[in-house]
Amino acid sequence: MAFDLKRRLAAETLGTAILVATVVGSGIMADRLSDDVAVSLLGNTIPTGAILIVLISILGPISGAHFNPAVTMVFAARREIAAAAAALYVLAQIAGGIAGTLIAHAMFDLPLLQVSETVRTGTGQWIAEVVATFGLVLTILAGMRFSGDAIPWLVGLYITAAYWFTASTSFANPAVAGARALSNTFSGIRPVDVPAFIVAEVIGALVATAVVGWMLTERNTAASPIPVKGIK
Template structure:
């Protein structure tokens, strides 16, 4: 979750990176994540010959792989959020002050949108686009709430019990989410907004973004509440000195 939760095994106080470096890490990670989601969607659709399942499979493998890489590389700097829902939960858990959380979200959006434009540039498409791909309905909104709940659950559970496994756990969860959720598991408000700027395989029409955001934040808040109880530290039992 926060930069203190996924660090090297014995961090020193002097290792704590300043806010500019953490924001740069969030922007760079978001750039590569969003660029991968859009770019692999374009590549998958181009090479699949109209087979949507194959296109989605390509999109899935690339996204899961890049999540593993960027979390592994950047978690010691910023905590590797790349997602306003993750940042919100970190703020609620008092792991990040409000001012820094806001800057995290801005860095995620800025880096991610540039990543979307970079994908368009690489594939010789119009850089500035608006999606026309409709994604709406109660089923997809439920899918986004469940997908985001599961993502936060995965992160907090891994951080609590297996910190070194956060990167593979998140990559594997999102890979699974592409297939078990009706919405293909956006699970990220920033990437939802950025997808509205791409009229490609992974896009979403701007008119459909609002309900997705509501579902994502609702799922994140529910997961934060549940995990706060489920993964709570075990209370230390006081030693009964009367028996000594």
């Protein structure tokens, strides 16, 4: 990469902070402006998809714009980022996520330190997180292969859609899940529910990596033809 590790880590911290501030802040605003849960969810969805397009576009050239430990894990598994750098990426993302939650609370004059009481658990929620993260990683890896310049839009639009077709509203990000546990607002999740979400997200990411690795392997058309019987 053209940028050194310190600048890449700064980009990951800043990007994750802005992402989480958007998720939590837009959830607070939407909940204040409407008593209709569907309208509030829409008010939470659109800003999240939009900010992802912005953040990936402006910070992607610096750090790759992971903003997500599951995504970093995938790139480490593909040996596209060193293990030591990947570990630091994850720490930066966690720190950024926590900072984003605190910033959102500060903007809306809420107590900075909170613990969510929103229940998000059960088989349906866990399956939804597997599906959400599978789709996110599929979008990223296939997008890199075929439409690299469109990745900001692909990811933003995918998350916008996944908010609505998954039962969990598509966290798809361990750092974001942990940060949202620190906000007892519209977008929160109980801390006790976070570990199962993270496990589901890791499973979804790994399955997507395996599927994409197989699906995008091109057939070797230059292979020698099968010999005809009787001809050596």
